Amino acid sequence: MATIKDVAREAGVSVATVSRVINQSPKAGKSSIEAVTKAMKKLGYRPNATARALVSQSSNTVGVLVGDVSDPFFGTMVKAVDNVARQNGKHILIGHGYHNAQDERQALELLINNRCDALVVHAKGLSDEELCSYAQEVKGLVLINRHIEQIADRCISLDNFKGAYLATEFLIRHGHRHIACISSNHDIEDADARIQGYRAALLAHDIHLPETYIARGTPDSEGGEAAMTELLTKSVTMTGLVTYNDNMAAGVISVAQENGIPVPDKLSIVGFDDGLIARYLSPRLTTIRYPIEMMAEHAATLALQLAKDAPQPAGATMRFTPTVVRRDSVTRVG
Structure with missing residues (x-):
């Protein structure tokens, strides 16, 4: 498998130049871009996503923690987050917590270590204190379907x-x-x-x-x-x-x-x-x-805004209200 050193040797440039081309640095000249691109194609070189994230401090991914994506409720939630991510040129990584503290912790650590640009977290097993600690560590972390007073401005919940x-x-x-x-x-x-x-x-x-x-x-x-x-x-x-x-x-x-x-x-x-x-x-x-779809879209948008230090719109809805949907399973008695 070709390495970045192989690409540099083939293109006749330094490793630093290859790195600048891969990470789309404005310092990379046109001739260098052409030479490196040609060398990468010839050698079948694919840039390592983790390495790129370390350089750019961005992985172009949004992390999503759910209970179990096989549940249609969470499937709807993930789809809504993915829609927002794609609108912003990003993809999603999914972790499963199964309403268990240890599983949630491991999934969150994995998403954080993968340098996700933002996190939408549905966690029921972890304590308020631990989630607050994660929120301090990751500025683009937003909780969904949970309200913690200390970080109320990052909690999207339902009554x-x-x-x-x-x-x-x-x-x-x-x-x-x-x-x-x-x-x-x-x-x-x-x-x-x-x-x-x-x-x-x-x-x-x-x-x-x-x-x-x-x-x-x-x-x-x-x-x-x-x-x-x-x-x-x-x-x-x-x-x-x-x-x-x-x-x-x-x-x-x-x-x-x-x-x-x-x-x-x-x-x-x-x-x-x-x-x-x-x-x-x-x-x-x-x-x-x-309204999990609406809530998830709002949570993903907020997470991305927080990640890039953009101001949150005034009056944004944080606590959603449920409504009755009348169909055929209820009849009057008496």
């Missing part, structure tokens, strides 16, 4: 409490009073905030239900199936149900149908996220819209 409140209240306004809640079993603030929102909506309408009305599972269709099975096994009387996300709602609908419980005639369901699956379930799923 999860309000989202669950809206979901529960939507059922209450349709006459439901026996409303169960299926949540994620991950120890993250999203799950806590949504359970709090569910409870607050019940309390606001003078509805008091025991803890048996709350079940938890992995935030996917299998977890929804398991949590729904748990509620049925405990003989919980319910006419309405709010779920942590649309994938869990899909699992709930499957178990309900298997047990002869028609949706929405006997059980009304509200999901969360408004992912693609919500439009293709039967019945089509009423859900809470999580």
Whole structure:
């Protein structure tokens, strides 16, 4: 494999000159550019991306840390960041954290060591203190779906409490009073905030239900199936149900149908996220819209602005508001 020294020898110039040509330095003369380019083509030399980054202090990449890109939620997030990156002449590197502190830490270190120009970080396992430390180290780091007061101007988040409140209240306004809640079993603030929102909506309408009305599972269709099975096994009387996300709602609908419980005639369901699956379930799923695409685009734009010390626009939205998307999985009772 050809080296930079081989290119310099073939072109009849110094290694420093080759380096200037590779890094598009204005000090590189036209004749040097032509000679080096010709030599690189002849030898099949490809500049090392890491070496170029060390010289230019830029890798032309945007780092993205997600929970698991196989989840459609994170797939949408990554696609939105990639769109912004490409508009700015950059590409993305993706790290997976799986909501685990050690995995998130390793992925972040890898992205930082690859000298990403900016970082969009979805992290649930790392502590506030550690994320603040990373933010001090990387000026172009922006958190998404998390709010830390010390770095609030670099946090793009959603009001999860309000989202669950809206979901529960939507059922209450349709006459439901026996409303169960299926949540994620991950120890993250999203799950806590949504359970709090569910409870607050019940309390606001003078509805008091025991803890048996709350079940938890992995935030996917299998977890929804398991949590729904748990509620049925405990003989919980319910006419309405709010779920942590649309994938869990899909699992709930499957178990309900298997047990002869028609949706929405006997059980009304509200999901969360408004992912693609919500439009293709039967019945089509009423859900809470999580504007992750808009949030990710905003986070990527902000990260790139911070990376080049550009001023942030006044009045920029940092905390987004969820909304109800009405479809066919909720009916009125009473």
